[in-house]
Amino acid sequence: MNSMAGVLLRVPLFKLYRKFGWPRMLPLNLTLSPSPKCNSRCLTCNIWMKREDELTLDEWDKVLASLDQAPYWFTISGGEPLMYPHVVELAQLAYERCHPGVINIPTNGILHTIPERVERIARSCPKSQVIINLSLDGVGEKHDIVRGVPGNFKKFEQRLEQLLSLRNQLNNLTIGIHSVVSVFSVDHLDEIIAYADQSGADQFITEIAEPRVELDTVGLPITPSPESYAKAIDRLIAYVERKRFTGVARITEALRVEYYELVKRILDEEDQVIACYAGWVSAHIYADGTVWPCCVRADNLGNLRDHNYDFKEIWFGKKIKEVRQSIAAKECHCPLANASYTNMLHDIGTLARVGTKVLRPGNRRPQAAVGDPGQSAARAAPVRQGAGE
Amino acid sequence: MAFDWLSRFHHHMEKEPDYAVKTLAAYRLGMKAKGSIVGVVVQPAPNCCDAAQKLPAAKVYHPDQAPFLPLSGCPQGRRCGCVYRPVMTYQEADKG
Numbered sequence: 001m002n003s004m005a006g007v008l009l010r011v012p013l014f015k016l017y018r019k020f021g022w023p024r025m026l027p028l029n030l031t032l033s034p035s036p037k038c039n040s041r042c043l044t045c046n047i048w049m050k051r052e053d054e055l056t057l058d059e060w061d062k063v064l065a066s067l068d069q070a071p072y073w074f075t076i077s078g079g080e081p082l083m084y085p086h087v088v089e090l091a092q093l094a095y096e097r098c099h100p101g102v103i104n105i106p107t108n109g110i111l112h113t114i115p116e117r118v119e120r121i122a123r124s125c126p127k128s129q130v131i132i133n134l135s136l137d138g139v140g141e142k143h144d145i146v147r148g149v150p151g152n153f154k155k156f157e158q159r160l161e162q163l164l165s166l167r168n169q170l171n172n173l174t175i176g177i178h179s180v181v182s183v184f185s186v187d188h189l190d191e192i193i194a195y196a197d198q199s200g201a202d203q204f205i206t207e208i209a210e211p212r213v214e215l216d217t218v219g220l221p222i223t224p225s226p227e228s229y230a231k232a233i234d235r236l237i238a239y240v241e242r243k244r245f246t247g248v249a250r251i252t253e254a255l256r257v258e259y260y261e262l263v264k265r266i267l268d269e270e271d272q273v274i275a276c277y278a279g280w281v282s283a284h285i286y287a288d289g290t291v292w293p294c295c296v297r298a299d300n301l302g303n304l305r306d307h308n309y310d311f312k313e314i315w316f317g318k319k320i321k322e323v324r325q326s327i328a329a330k331e332c333h334c335p336l337a338n339a340s341y342t343n344m345l346h347d348i349g350t351l352a353r354v355g356t357k358v359l360r361p362g363n364r365r366p367q368a369a370v371g372d373p374g375q376s377a378a379r380a381a382p383v384r385q386g387a388g389e
Numbered sequence: 390m391a392f393d394w395l396s397r398f399h400h401h402m403e404k405e406p407d408y409a410v411k412t413l414a415a416y417r418l419g420m421k422a423k424g425s426i427v428g429v430v431v432q433p434a435p436n437c438c439d440a441a442q443k444l445p446a447a448k449v450y451h452p453d454q455a456p457f458l459p460l461s462g463c464p465q466g467r468r469c470g471c472v473y474r475p476v477m478t479y480q481e482a483d484k485g
Contacts, residue, residue: 332395334395
């Protein structure tokens with residue numbers, strides 16, 4: 001089974017790979033989007049309108065087999081991933097083929113079948129940490145407006161209760177709340193934080209709404225201004241820092257605060273700020289088999305169907321070199337959370353700040369990431385969010 | 390606008406052969422399924438062809454009526470930098 005220690009050992013190798021093209025490494029952070037279909041109608045996302053000639057399970061199996069045991073972190077994204085009819089089988093294939101440490105799945109919480117599917121995934125992937133993040137973009141009707149589905153908040157609450165009950169039976173299951181901070185929600189982030197705090201969820205994470213080719217949101221005014229984002233996120237940082245965490249939660253919360261600070265800098269400076277490793281350490285496989293370095297640029301690196309489902313052929317091929325040059329030359333910058341957490345692991349300054357914060361003496365009262373003292377700190381693993389909800 | 394680089398980058402991406410058909414089908418579905426999309430605009434590339442220059446600026450089309458990109462006779466073919474952009478209810482509301 002992939003371990004975090006194994007990930008850290010690969011960090012210097014990835015740094016060499018990015019700089020010199022050697023040693024050749026497969027990504028450790030992989031997002032799979034088996035289908036763009038979604039039953040939400042979010043103001044910040046248009047992926048649900050897309051239809052693709054989706055990879056079959058047999059095709060996914062071949063792709064996953066070609067990855068060896070490289071990926072530590074899988075995100076199964078969408079669309080609404082728990083609406084994809086074969087999501088349980090896909091998670092099982094990823095588990096059997098790659099032995100990942102983490103399988104992370106965002107969800108809108110609408111379908112009543114979600115708890116049953118999550119239970120099957122968690123039970124059939126016992127050595128992986130399964131993280132389910134329920135999307136929350138407002139409290140009550142505000143959530144329904146941003147998500148474009150009347151009654152969504154009520155369903156969110158039902159699903160949260162069911163999933164928390166399931167979590168109490170399954171040690172490898174983490175239930176989080178994930179919020180997209182957009183122009184539509186930035187003014188009520190405080191309300192969402194307060195809600196998450198009393199919810200019993202293992203963690204609360206946020207990601208800024210940014211345009212992505214994948215979501216067909218390029219040019220749409222969904223990103224809050226740097227000022228309004230900073231104002232809202234500073235309150236979240238202050239909230240996190242008032243809490244006292246121990247063990248793994250102490251590290252993950254320090255990383256999250258680093259991420260929030262990084263986003264502020266990216267918005268302000270309009271620059272990568274720290275080196276981006278998308279295309280080296282992280283990658284995305286879209287529903288039709290196209291490989292992307294990330295879902296923001298969504299450069300077509302090649303389609304797995306044209307490469308005998310061999311991920312290595314694309315990853316170590318010619319086309320990707322040009323894209324890597326562009327990323328290394330900082331022709332792009334974005335605050336995509338999934339890639340940013342990977343990037344932070346490869347940034348010495350970030351690691352030094354996180355280390356200092358973790359080692360600083362403080363109140364050692366045990367605390368999970370959102371504030372439920374009863375939860376295992378091990379559940380507060382760093383969470384990255386893939387595209388779509 | 391935040392992340393202007395992405396908009397420029399998107400203009401430079403090579404188009405899939407079925408770009409127009411797929412994109413307009415998605416928008417058609419989006420409108421039919423009561424999403425917050427209200428139509429589509431063509432955003433011409435800075436170096437667009439004569440035909441693209443003659444398109445009415447910022448006209449919001451129903452996906453059934455939008456011109457196919459690349460426009461017929463565009464010398465840049467799949468490298469045509471003109472793109473579709475969805476138009477959302479909240480953008481229309483902002484216009485007043």
